[in-house]
Amino acid sequence: MQIFSKRNKDILIITLEGExxxxxxxxxxxxxxxxxxxTSIRYLVLDLSGLCFMDSSGIGVFIGRYKxxxxxxxxxxxxxVNSQLDKILEVSxxxxxxxxYDNVEEAINxxxxxx
Amino acid sequence: MQIFSKRNKDILIITLEGExxxxxxxxxxxxxxxxxxxTSIRYLVLDLSGLCFMDSSGIGVFIGRYKxxxxxxxxxxxxxVNSQLDKILEVSxxxxxxxxYDNVEEAINxxxxxx
Amino acid sequence: xxxxxxxxxxxxxxxxxxxxxxRAAVAAFAAQLDPTLEEIADIKTAVSEAVTNAIIHGYExxxxxxxxxxxxxxxxxxxEVIDQGKGIDDVELARQPLYTSxxxxxxxxxxxTVMETFMDSIEVATxxxxxxxxxxxxxIKNNEGEMGKS
Amino acid sequence: xxxxxxxxxxxxxxxxxxxxxxRAAVAAFAAQLDPTLEEIADIKTAVSEAVTNAIIHGYExxxxxxxxxxxxxxxxxxxEVIDQGKGIDDVELARQPLYTSxxxxxxxxxxxTVMETFMDSIEVATxxxxxxxxxxxxxIKNNEGEMGKS
Ligand SMILES: Nc1ncnc2c1ncn2[C@@H]1O[C@H](COP(=O)(O)OP(=O)(O)O)[C@@H](O)[C@H]1O
Ligand SMILES: Nc1ncnc2c1ncn2[C@@H]1O[C@H](COP(=O)(O)OP(=O)(O)O)[C@@H](O)[C@H]1O
Numbered sequence: 369m370q371i372f373s374k375r376n377k378d379i380l381i382i383t384l385e386g387e388x389x390x391x392x393x394x395x396x397x398x399x400x401x402x403x404x405x406x407t408s409i410r411y412l413v414l415d416l417s418g419l420c421f422m423d424s425s426g427i428g429v430f431i432g433r434y435k436x437x438x439x440x441x442x443x444x445x446x447x448x449v450n451s452q453l454d455k456i457l458e459v460s461x462x463x464x465x466x467x468x469y470d471n472v473e474e475a476i477n478x479x480x481x482x483x
Numbered sequence: 484m485q486i487f488s489k490r491n492k493d494i495l496i497i498t499l500e501g502e503x504x505x506x507x508x509x510x511x512x513x514x515x516x517x518x519x520x521x522t523s524i525r526y527l528v529l530d531l532s533g534l535c536f537m538d539s540s541g542i543g544v545f546i547g548r549y550k551x552x553x554x555x556x557x558x559x560x561x562x563x564v565n566s567q568l569d570k571i572l573e574v575s576x577x578x579x580x581x582x583x584y585d586n587v588e589e590a591i592n593x594x595x596x597x598x
Numbered sequence: 599x600x601x602x603x604x605x606x607x608x609x610x611x612x613x614x615x616x617x618x619x620x621r622a623a624v625a626a627f628a629a630q631l632d633p634t635l636e637e638i639a640d641i642k643t644a645v646s647e648a649v650t651n652a653i654i655h656g657y658e659x660x661x662x663x664x665x666x667x668x669x670x671x672x673x674x675x676x677x678e679v680i681d682q683g684k685g686i687d688d689v690e691l692a693r694q695p696l697y698t699s700x701x702x703x704x705x706x707x708x709x710x711t712v713m714e715t716f717m718d719s720i721e722v723a724t725x726x727x728x729x730x731x732x733x734x735x736x737x738i739k740n741n742e743g744e745m746g747k748s
Numbered sequence: 749x750x751x752x753x754x755x756x757x758x759x760x761x762x763x764x765x766x767x768x769x770x771r772a773a774v775a776a777f778a779a780q781l782d783p784t785l786e787e788i789a790d791i792k793t794a795v796s797e798a799v800t801n802a803i804i805h806g807y808e809x810x811x812x813x814x815x816x817x818x819x820x821x822x823x824x825x826x827x828e829v830i831d832q833g834k835g836i837d838d839v840e841l842a843r844q845p846l847y848t849s850x851x852x853x854x855x856x857x858x859x860x861t862v863m864e865t866f867m868d869s870i871e872v873a874t875x876x877x878x879x880x881x882x883x884x885x886x887x888i889k890n891n892e893g894e895m896g897k898s
Contacts, residue, residue: 387618389617389618389646389650390614390617390646390650390653390654391614391615391617391618393704397704421618421621421639421642421643421646422643423643423646423647423650423709423712424647424705424706424708424709424711424712425650425705425706427706427708428703428704428705428706429704431704431706432704451636451639452636452639452643455639455640455715455716456643456712459708459711459712459715460706460708460711460712502768504767504768504796504800505764505767505796505800505803505804506764506765506767506768508854512854536768536771536789536792536793536796537793538793538796538797538800538859538862539797539855539856539858539859539861539862540800540855540856542856542858543853543854543855543856544854546854546856547854566786566789567786567789567793570789570790570865570866571793571862574858574861574862574865575856575858575861575862604760604761604763604765604766605760605761606758606759606760606761606766606769607758607759607760607813608756608757608758608759608773609756609757609758610754610755610756610757610777611754611755611756613754615754615780616754616756619756619776619777619779619780622776623758623773623776623777626769626772626773626776627760627769627773629769630765630769663757
């Protein structure tokens, strides 16, 4: 499991690579929460295009970060969802609370209200 | 396990792809013996560059075909040996009876006495 | 056609790093039925849920054994994930979407729902202090012998 | 450093198509020690030899169970391959390079030699009618904690 981060003004872009299961969930949660201590971050974009496996432990991680961002009146988005992920995101109702984009660029444009 | 064959006059060139273990050895042996029924074949070149695993079951297959070809005063060669294969061929003494070439082209040149 | 019946049993320590090993091993065994990539992903996900539950809910410690029995038949794979842990009091409640007894671990309560959605059937045998056995079945529509199927 | 001790036990039917599954499962479990590609290939080859022997020499039929116990320690992996088959009469003879009791199957008689060469040590526990247990150890020189090693 690898975590990469990028900043674009008040947007934090996180790229997750590898397998997000219970074993790796704690590390991802801690890494994200450390970055989110910076309260100037209002938007979180999770780039999942490099995630080759995820189970419901990942759902828990996403919902947890969604709640943190929501308290700031911000928004959490996901980008680059493949078909295994699509199925579990669908089943768990995550599309109801997280906006999904094809890729990070479109997510940023969506947040900025471009296009 | 996949087996591909090519003819170059009295040379039969066999390409093995996949994992050559006991489970697959019988099929490979039968396929080769069927082709070797053609007694105009005097030289056998085994291209192992696509073989990603082999255990001592493969050694048995190679020795068996070597014996068939030897009765015809022919020659058996191997080509494209990777490092896992190199180790097991070395240990089992196969380099003492089979000539090894970097690739099929060099094997054919070697047999034809070119270069 | 060839008889594909086959069986493996696997026991491993209830350490979280074995979750990925467990799903990889079951997937490697199920591969003999020539499942699609989607079917393999479904199986891995369901196994991951059941194994994670055994580790965090069943045992709560890392020195016990989780067992997985995998049987393949000509058109299906049956997987049992078994722990000798604390068992489930109220199975009906446990199977509700979003119900979790460990919200402090940020569990989503979606494990059973995922298993039910990704597999064709699931049975739960459990009881307080009696451990838990999850039995899941998935049909595999392989190419060979397709004519015999509806 | 993190304690890497871990254990898995695997039983599978004595069918030849399980040979590839068995070596893949052991390799996947040993992967937690961060072995090199060569070390993984060595382990797979040795496991393949021992499992094949259990299937063709130990059992001679496909409905019995072969067992593999794999334990990882901080710097080594210990693998036991166990069958309840017919056992070996003369172990010293059996371990000779080129000796095989099944030349009609084109066995090369190199299985034990390969196991000995590819692993750091091998012990054989067997007897006529008592099955066979092959215990193999391989040291893994992983990166972490390298300073503590010679
Ligand atoms: N193997 C098990 N042993 C004990 N309790 C379990 C087991 N599996 C599930 N449970 C109980 O069922 C609940 C729901 O499980 P699940 O739907 O997988 O959600 P989650 O794992 O996110 O809590 C768990 O919170 C737990 O209380
Ligand atoms: N698990 C086993 N059960 C019974 N006999 C065995 C077992 N493993 C090895 N043997 C005996 O030892 C001999 C040598 O084994 P090995 O070196 O692996 O060569 P091969 O498998 O090519 O015969 C076998 O031919 C067989 O007689």
